[in-house]
Amino acid sequence: xxxxxxxxVTAIFPNKLLPDARVVVRNGRIAEIGKSSKRMPDDxxxxxxxxxxxxxxxxxxxxHGGGGGDFxxxxxxxxxxxxxxxxxxxxxxxxxxxxxxxxxxxHAMIQACQTVGKETATGGLPRIPGIHLYGPFFSADKVGAxxxxxxxxxxxEEFQExxxxxxxxxxxxxxxxxxxxxxxxxxxxxxxxxxxxHSNASWSEMDRAFRAGMxxxxxFWCAMSDxxxxxxxxxxxxxxxxxQYVLFNPEMSTEVIADGQHLSPExxxxxxxxxxPRRLFLVTDSSRAVDMPVGKYKIGNIxxxxxxxxxxxxxxxxxxxxxxxxxxxxxxxxxxxxxxxPLWEVIRMASLTPAERLGIDKEVGSLKTxxxxxxxxxxxxxxxxxxxxxxxxxx
Ligand SMILES: [Zn+2]
Numbered sequence: 001x002x003x004x005x006x007x008x009v010t011a012i013f014p015n016k017l018l019p020d021a022r023v024v025v026r027n028g029r030i031a032e033i034g035k036s037s038k039r040m041p042d043d044x045x046x047x048x049x050x051x052x053x054x055x056x057x058x059x060x061x062x063x064h065g066g067g068g069g070d071f072x073x074x075x076x077x078x079x080x081x082x083x084x085x086x087x088x089x090x091x092x093x094x095x096x097x098x099x100x101x102x103x104x105x106x107h108a109m110i111q112a113c114q115t116v117g118k119e120t121a122t123g124g125l126p127r128i129p130g131i132h133l134y135g136p137f138f139s140a141d142k143v144g145a146x147x148x149x150x151x152x153x154x155x156x157e158e159f160q161e162x163x164x165x166x167x168x169x170x171x172x173x174x175x176x177x178x179x180x181x182x183x184x185x186x187x188x189x190x191x192x193x194x195x196x197x198h199s200n201a202s203w204s205e206m207d208r209a210f211r212a213g214m215x216x217x218x219x220f221w222c223a224m225s226d227x228x229x230x231x232x233x234x235x236x237x238x239x240x241x242x243x244q245y246v247l248f249n250p251e252m253s254t255e256v257i258a259d260g261q262h263l264s265p266e267x268x269x270x271x272x273x274x275x276x277p278r279r280l281f282l283v284t285d286s287s288r289a290v291d292m293p294v295g296k297y298k299i300g301n302i303x304x305x306x307x308x309x310x311x312x313x314x315x316x317x318x319x320x321x322x323x324x325x326x327x328x329x330x331x332x333x334x335x336x337x338x339x340x341x342p343l344w345e346v347i348r349m350a351s352l353t354p355a356e357r358l359g360i361d362k363e364v365g366s367l368k369t370x371x372x373x374x375x376x377x378x379x380x381x382x383x384x385x386x387x388x389x390x391x392x393x394x395x
Contacts, residue, residue: 089327
């Protein structure tokens with residue numbers, strides 16, 4: 001992409017829309033944003049947006065697979081097809097996400113993602129700045145759909161080997177597990193975004209984790225503690241849970257799976273209003289079933305993962321939900337419909353907010369002169385027409 005002009009679009013900024021806009025891209029960076037009426041530069045490739053929307057590319061920090069591949073398969077083929085699938089749905093920066101499994105499976109996953117990460121120049125792929133180490137350090141009573149046999153408590157012997165790859169950017173551990181604080185300390189040293197998920201932690205355990213650097217809770221309301229579940233664990237007096245802790249602490253962020261299947265419209269509205277677009281973001285948390293026909297699949301590794309059924313809308317285990325089956329564009333449309341938020345705030349939750357939290361917002365996450373030209377062209381009903389990946393140097 002040398003010089004590109006996308007015109008006749010409504011540009012989506014973090015705080016407003018700019019109708020009848022054009023965006024000029026030079027050498028993979030946004031060179032200019034202005035009105036379409038200006039004279040078109042010569043020697044540029046012109047794209048007519050036909051009155052649609054131009055959005056920054058999405059940043060997905062929690063994603064397990066797509067197109068038939070799960071990152072935990074541990075092969076470059078699986079990682080590549082998952083990344084290609086999400087790119088088509090508007091994700092330009094992706095953090096492939098581990099689940100429970102053996103150390104060998106997790107190392108194979110990291111290696112496969114590193115391999116595919118080097119292929120971004122070939123096109124059709126999002127960039128992979130690193131991975132989200134999500135499993136295996138879940139609480140035994142909040143494993144959810146993930147294979148329970150692959151869950152365990154954190155030990156330095158195991159997790160230091162993952163951090164040594166320098167490819168972990170987001171690190172999850174249930175706060176109540178023995179060894180959690182050692183895990184958080186090493187994650188902090190490695191400048192990871194630290195999160196607590198698949199956890200039955202109490203308020204005081206969350207507070208201790210917060211002091212150790214934890215700032216985020218994975219998929220709000222899914223596989224996390226509430227007052228009742230903490231009471232079941234720690235008896236009375238009833239105590240605060242992860243839910244209250246996130247709502248109460250302005251430095252905490254969280255995410256929702258806005259596929260319309262995990263959470264009802266009023267919960268998405270509640271999350272938007274009570275947590276707000278600066279500390280709430282959208283993730284896909286998708287299984288390999290994205291863009292695949294209805295049928296049976298595996299969540300996690302193709303051999304050792306749990307069986308899920310994709311019904312065309314969502315993936316389910318025999319007892320509950322088992323990841324989403326859709327891309328980020330679907331999350332944006334659902335969140336827009338349920339939250340009634342202005343479009344720029346919904347897009348913010350899929351781009352700038354996660355970028356800010358991960359400290360990559362100087363480079364990606366919004367339409368701004370100088371930033372990488374990661375762009376998504378939507379039509380008027382928010383269906384993806386085209387996706388561009390800007391400058392793909394390491395992030
Ligand atoms: Zn999960």
